Amino acid sequence: MKYITVLVDGMADYEIESLGNKTPLQVANIPNITNLAQKGEIGLVQTVPKGMSPGSDTANLSVMGYAPEIYHTGRSPLEAASMGVELLETDVTFRCNVVTLSEDEPYDEKTMIDHSAGEISSEESKELILFLKKELENEFIKYYPGVSYRHLIVWDNGPLEFTLIPPHDFLGQKVTSYLPQGPNSGILYDMMKKSFDLLNNHPINISRKEKGLNPANSIWIWGEGKKPKLDSFNEKFGLKGSVISAVDLIYGIGILAGLKAIPVEGATGTIHTNFDGKATAAIKAILDGDDFVYIHLEAPDECGHQGDLDGKIKSIEIIDEKIVKPVQNAMEKAGEAYRILILPDHRTPIKIRTHSSEPVPYVIYDSTLDSFKEENRFSEMAAENSGKFFSAGHELLNYFLQK
Structure with missing residues (x-):
């Protein structure tokens, strides 16, 4: 089994009046993610522990399976590692x-x-x-x-x-x-x-x-x-893998966890990043023998900070088309059994232009399972209505990996 996490930074949001009281996720045209949601599982996860700041450091540690309450020593030392x-x-x-x-x-x-x-x-x-x-x-x-x-x-x-x-x-x-x-x-x-x-x-x-x-x-x-120390991802989960990003923070977490940091030329962390290059790098890593790959995409977060609603919606749509679609197509063509986990690390609502601590939606698709729920959508509200909720964010990865 191969495992792919697509982390879409800051993708979740609040309902916006100009969108008819919908969120950017609800109005974005994301047919590939919608298909995975209908064939998979949706739910909510609390990536930021109560009382901790909703930073990308805290939230990404959580999504990668490391309880921030135990492993977090600050943001900048993670970047120093990268x-x-x-x-x-x-x-x-x-x-x-x-x-x-x-x-x-x-x-x-x-x-x-x-x-x-x-x-x-x-x-x-x-x-x-x-x-x-x-x-x-x-x-x-x-x-x-x-x-x-x-x-x-x-x-x-x-x-x-x-x-x-x-x-x-x-x-x-x-x-x-x-x-x-x-x-x-x-x-x-x-x-x-x-x-x-x-x-x-x-x-x-x-x-x-x-x-x-x-x-x-x-x-x-x-x-x-101060200087952090993470347990080996391989020893913790029995998998070898890679991280793909444009920011030192994510590479730093990966390096400290013993994962490979794969650089992508033209990766900027904005809506103008090299999306195609990131998808290609992820596919190559998996097909060359990695068990796990973590693809981090910063663009929706940057658009949220800038208050750029159109840009946020567009960036989500680009990720659906240029990351999710080619990665899934490559896995199907290779005939590999795989699971995909798609989620944001935190919300970056257009209204407040910074991070917030509310739970975020996730979707998990397993290529070996045969199910279909027409009503399933990937959005904040659909995830909340699903009844599935992880109160400790780091537990989601164990569930995804079936550990």
């Missing part, structure tokens, strides 16, 4: 976004315009981070460039008692109430404030503004954590 940054037990790591802030006010009164600086390219942001590295790095605090707007800071023997808020949690609001808090938070704040002075008129940002693009004119520090 970036090949060796951490000491005493290191404290931080996610370092390059963001777009309003320009005219004092730093404390600026507005968070864009958590991703217009989904800036990795090439542009790398140059900006290396510039900050030269200007702001010291004996204890080091900068590491990552992918697009997502970067890393490591503080040797640093403190961990901070209150740090993700920039996508307060888009369109003043930063005043969301600045770093806690002992030594002034060090982080000082770096953020200095970064604006250094970056706002950097040649890259001057060029971006001339093109009508959002400048990456500040860093925003959050996602603190």
Whole structure:
């Protein structure tokens, strides 16, 4: 039996008045996922444990079978693993976004315009981070460039008692109430404030503004954590496998779990990602001998953060056509027995433009079973009405793998 998880980041949502009080999932044209739902099982799963933040780190650990209450030590150290940054037990790591802030006010009164600086390219942001590295790095605090707007800071023997808020949690609001808090938070704040002075008129940002693009004119520090340790996926579940993504977080979880991280050229984590390449990589991994593959798709989440309803619907439809359809066709052609699990890690509702903690829908299809329920659909409401519910998200994978 082969096992394929298609993780559609932030796909679930709330009912939206302009859609006739339906969700993007309910109005999206997803014939391939609908077919799997009718021939399979739908239900709800609580991927984010009560009391924990609904981050992609927490939720993806859960979906991959690792109870966040046990394994979660912060978001950024998972990303560090993907970036090949060796951490000491005493290191404290931080996610370092390059963001777009309003320009005219004092730093404390600026507005968070864009958590991703217009989904800036990795090439542009790398140059900006290396510039900050030269200007702001010291004996204890080091900068590491990552992918697009997502970067890393490591503080040797640093403190961990901070209150740090993700920039996508307060888009369109003043930063005043969301600045770093806690002992030594002034060090982080000082770096953020200095970064604006250094970056706002950097040649890259001057060029971006001339093109009508959002400048990456500040860093925003959050996602603190310490070196994690995950049990081997192979030892835990008796399977060997791979992860396919565009973001360091997912690759980091996979690497720490002993899974292969398969890079895909042109994978960006946006609606403009290389969907075809991801599907091809997944099919090759399975047919070349992997038992399990985890395909992570970021586009609906990014559209949710941007408040882009049309983009969110379109990205879900693209994933149905360019990921689900070719993967299923390849498995049928190969004659392999397989199961597919499709679900989001969390909701990223258009209304609030950030993550929320409600349960999310899942669909499981097993090629060896013969059933059909015309009424089954893959949506938040249909899943809720199914009567199937996993209150602990990590238990869903055991069920999917029939462990």
